[in-house]
Amino acid sequence: MWKILLLLCSFFFVSHAQSSALITEPRLTSINPLNSTALTVNWQFANASVDQSDLITISIVIYEFYFTHRATYGPFNYTFSSSNKSITSLTQNFEWVNAYYYVCFSSNSTKLNTTQFVAVTNDCRLVRTCARSNRSCAGPSSTQVISTNITASSFTIVFLWPIDLPYTPLNFAAQLINNGPSGTTLTVTQNDSFIIRPYLFTNLQARTSYSVNTSVTFNILNSAAQTNLSILTVTTSRAATQRRIDRWTSIFSFYPVIASLFLQIK
Ligand SMILES: *[C@@H]1O[C@H](CO)[C@@H](O)[C@H](O)[C@H]1NC(C)=O
Ligand SMILES: *[C@@H]1O[C@H](CO)[C@@H](O)[C@H](O)[C@H]1NC(C)=O
Ligand SMILES: *[C@@H]1O[C@H](CO)[C@@H](O)[C@H](O)[C@H]1NC(C)=O
Ligand SMILES: *[C@@H]1O[C@H](CO)[C@@H](O)[C@H](O)[C@H]1NC(C)=O
Ligand SMILES: *[C@@H]1O[C@H](CO)[C@@H](O)[C@H](O)[C@H]1NC(C)=O
Ligand SMILES: *[C@@H]1O[C@H](CO)[C@@H](O)[C@H](O)[C@H]1NC(C)=O
């Protein structure tokens, strides 16, 4: 009944000079939280059968976020020849607990005595160290989109933006599919966990399923904007007269509530 379409775009930049030799780049493979204050960045060199570069530089910058706190670690720079590609990870310990880290990995693979190179700038990922107890390493929290206040003729779509998330929100939108009307923006509120953005849909038919396109656009530091799309299906309740007729079946009108609870858990 609902689906989340995640537009996960890669915004790193690859530049290269005209080459005859085979050159390709090392890849960021994973970033793993170790405990509440440390994480490990892992990368992999390309197989020598496809990478004849003999001077590879890797540069890693780690941006730290904890609510309004900001710090930068690095750049951590490495130089490799074709024969000493021995280091494939960086473990960094921090002073903050359960903080967010935006890890940016860049490399430049060159063929000595030529002008050939393949450079990858800023392959960046957002990660989070574990909870203080280290019982959970849940990763970054995510925006939730839920439906509430469902009546026979209206409902509200609410974006819950986690206040600890270091992304900068750029745009929110909620619109009935097939170019239907957009929701009316209601007052934005905030509690200890979320910035709460409601969009009201009115003039709807009773007992009807509506699909709503929702989108959240955000960026971080100077990265290109990313958009998360999701489609929510909300079913309006029975009109008052109908409700009297088949009151005992009204349990089914809880369906959208169940769907939105499920979304909150996600
Ligand atoms: C913390 O939790 C992670 C993931 O569950 C685990 O891999 C790691 O060994 C734990 N570290 C400590 C110090 O307990
Ligand atoms: C987390 O792991 C790092 C790296 O192994 C270590 O230096 C640090 O003491 C650990 N911190 C905690 C709180 O376990
Ligand atoms: C590198 O590629 C060659 C040829 O495709 C293959 O035989 C070899 O197993 C690869 N080595 C690694 C480490 O993947
Ligand atoms: C590390 O590499 C980056 C990117 O190549 C460069 O801008 C910076 O000056 C280097 N820093 C050091 C200390 O070598
Ligand atoms: C690999 O060799 C190059 C050139 O000799 C040297 O500059 C670099 O420090 C070495 N890197 C490692 C990780 O040993
Ligand atoms: C990569 O290295 C080559 C050779 O040193 C240099 O000409 C080129 O400007 C570098 N590219 C980037 C993006 O750093």
Ligand SMILES: *[C@@H]1O[C@H](CO)[C@@H](O)[C@H](O)[C@H]1NC(C)=O
């Ligand atoms: C904040 O509001 C959301 C949406 O109403 C709710 O789910 C959440 O439990 C609230 N959190 C706190 C800490 O009040």
